[in-house]
Amino acid sequence: xxxxxxxxxxxxxxxxxxxxxxxxxxxxxxxxxxxxxxxxxxxxxxxxxxxxxxxxxxxxxxxxxxxxxxxxxxxxxxxxxxxxxxxxxxxxxxxxxxxxxxxxxxxxxxxxxxxxxxxxxxxxxxxxxxxxxxxxxxxxxxxxxxxxxxxxxxxxxxxxxxxxxxxxxxxxxxxxxxxxxxxxxxxxxxxxxxxxxxxxxxxxxxxxxxxxxxxxxxxxxxxxxxxxxxxxxxxxxxxxxxxxxxxxxxxxxxxxxxxxxxxxxxxxxxxxxxxxxxxxxxxxxxxxxxxxxxxxxxxxxxxxxxxxxxxxxxxxxxxxxxxxxxxxxxxxxxxxxxxxxxxxxxxxxxxxxxxxxxxxxxxxxxxxxxxxxxxxxxxxxxxxxxxxxxxxxxxxxxxxxxxxxxxxxxxxxxxxxxxxxxxxxxxxxxxxxxxxxxxxxxxxxxxxxxxxxxxxxxxxxxxxxxxxxxxxxxxxxxxxxxxxxxxxxxxxxxxxxxxxxxxxxxxxxxxxxxxxxxxxxxxxxxxxxxxxxxxxxxxx
Numbered sequence: 384x385x386x387x388x389x390x391x392x393x394x395x396x397x398x399x400x401x402x403x404x405x406x407x408x409x410x411x412x413x414x415x416x417x418x419x420x421x422x423x424x425x426x427x428x429x430x431x432x433x434x435x436x437x438x439x440x441x442x443x444x445x446x447x448x449x450x451x452x453x454x455x456x457x458x459x460x461x462x463x464x465x466x467x468x469x470x471x472x473x474x475x476x477x478x479x480x481x482x483x484x485x486x487x488x489x490x491x492x493x494x495x496x497x498x499x500x501x502x503x504x505x506x507x508x509x510x511x512x513x514x515x516x517x518x519x520x521x522x523x524x525x526x527x528x529x530x531x532x533x534x535x536x537x538x539x540x541x542x543x544x545x546x547x548x549x550x551x552x553x554x555x556x557x558x559x560x561x562x563x564x565x566x567x568x569x570x571x572x573x574x575x576x577x578x579x580x581x582x583x584x585x586x587x588x589x590x591x592x593x594x595x596x597x598x599x600x601x602x603x604x605x606x607x608x609x610x611x612x613x614x615x616x617x618x619x620x621x622x623x624x625x626x627x628x629x630x631x632x633x634x635x636x637x638x639x640x641x642x643x644x645x646x647x648x649x650x651x652x653x654x655x656x657x658x659x660x661x662x663x664x665x666x667x668x669x670x671x672x673x674x675x676x677x678x679x680x681x682x683x684x685x686x687x688x689x690x691x692x693x694x695x696x697x698x699x700x701x702x703x704x705x706x707x708x709x710x711x712x713x714x715x716x717x718x719x720x721x722x723x724x725x726x727x728x729x730x731x732x733x734x735x736x737x738x739x740x741x742x743x744x745x746x747x748x749x750x751x752x753x754x755x756x757x758x759x760x761x762x763x764x765x766x767x768x769x770x771x772x773x774x775x776x777x778x779x780x781x782x783x784x785x786x787x788x789x790x791x792x793x794x795x796x797x798x799x800x801x802x803x804x805x806x807x808x809x810x811x812x813x814x815x816x817x818x819x820x821x822x823x824x825x826x827x828x829x830x831x832x833x834x835x836x837x838x839x840x841x842x843x844x845x846x847x848x849x850x851x852x853x854x855x856x857x858x859x860x861x862x863x864x865x866x867x868x869x870x871x872x873x874x875x876x877x878x879x880x881x882x883x884x885x886x887x888x889x890x891x892x893x894x895x896x897x898x899x900x901x902x903x904x905x906x907x908x909x910x911x912x913x914x915x916x917x918x919x920x921x922x923x
Contacts, residue, residue, distance in 0.1 A: 385442075388552040841871055886912075
């Protein structure tokens with residue numbers, strides 16, 4: 384519902400708070416989204432536009448950290464222009480943004496049909512975010528969508544379908560909400576089956592919901608029974624509340640981020656589960672083969688009989704080709720395979736060797752089977768644990784345990800350098816990265832940190848190295864530095880102290896001596912902050 388008409392009404396209110404702000408730049412970091420950076424001379428804010436089929440949206444974001452790499456400036460005509468106002472075009476999924484010299488349209492029709500267009504005073508498109516060749520030079524025409532009133536649908540239409548597809552622009556989500564508030568009317572009830580009294584009740588509920596949607600000052604992210612998240616200006620009866628926000632744009636952003644995290648979780652969960660289930664299948668097969676001791680005993684006895692018969696042959700020093708038919712001890716014919724290069728005596732010795740090796744194999748099996756059974760039980764236990772996991776952080780904890788059980792590491796999607804560290808949002812666009820152990824500290828300080836990043840560590844004790852990402856050599860605001868010091872103190876040997884001394888410096892003054900132990904560094908220049916060891920409410 385992030386591009387639903389009622390959501391867009393509130394998004395426009397958010398964006399209109401920037402009236403009079405100047406566009407600093409427009410840039411993109413991936414093929415499906417871009418950012419308009421605006422400022423009022425003191426503050427900075429960002430309009431985010433997504434044209435991905437899953438996340439078609441436009442919303443306001445208070446903080447945005449531009450990537451050092453892979454950022455491309457676009458829509459240069461907007462730079463320096465002054466934002467005037469925004470509005471939803473009719474009852475469509477198009478938002479019009481009026482700048483002093485430029486008119487823009489954010490079109491959110493889904494996937495390839497979504498775009499951000501710059502239009503001149505004559506209504507001609509002169510620049511666009513996507514597919515410029517096909518758009519520039521064309522007249523921008525808004526096609527009117529004619530949706531009938533829900534009572535005007537054919538009489539064999541279900542009430543849910545009529546509500547969802549009518550000029551109410553409710554979609555299935557708000558259509559369901561209407562019906563949840565009318566428990567005596569089934570969603571499959573046909574329009575022809577409804578009385579005038581029931582129509583009046585439906586109209587009354589519909590008017591109430593529209594009023595709530597338009598005038599809401601709270602915005603909700605909820606989850607249905609199928610773990611599908613929905614953002615709405617209305618708290619929906621049949622869904623579980625995950626979070627609520629006082630700014631619509633924040634709720635949209637939260638919903639998109641949650642969906643991305645959920646997608647990552649599902650992919651990794653599937654990878655881990657498939658890996659463990661293959662391991663279970665392999666172990667069961669191995670156990671099945673190893674547990675067949677009866678066949679092994681039969682083979683051993685068979686080899687011994689062959690050897691004894693060959694040894695007792697009167698011409699056992701003669702060669703007889705690749706097989707020989709002899710009588711066994713019961714007078715029955717027995718066909719014995721031979722190595723034609725060897726005589727019967729040598730073949731007998733070869734069969735005696737097979738008896739010994741089979742005997743050794745049986746002994747080894749008796750030892751390995753219980754161990755393999757325990758391993759299988761452990762894998763089955765891990766499968767059940769993974770099935771119960773609900774968050775990506777839980778999956779990360781499984782990897783070490785799974786390696787201990789199976790002996791191999793799971794080949795999950797490649798981890799980025801950022802993913803290797805704890806990550807905290809300090810506010811105002813500042814991000815803190817914290818090492819998890821001595822080796823991880825080295826990765827953070829030596830490989831990840833840039834010369835102008837702020838480096839912190841608890842003084843006189845062991846603990847995490849931490850890094851604040853910085854664009855240039857400058858000291859971050861005092862309260863940001865203090866918060867970073869508190870987190871650094873928490874992940875140190877002085878975690879339980881009332882206050883801990885935390886040193887900070889620019890990373891360029893931190894050096895790792897050759898041959899030093901993991902996590903050991905020297906600092907050429909430093910300052911000290913006294914901090915209470917504590918964590919913020921959330922970790923990214």
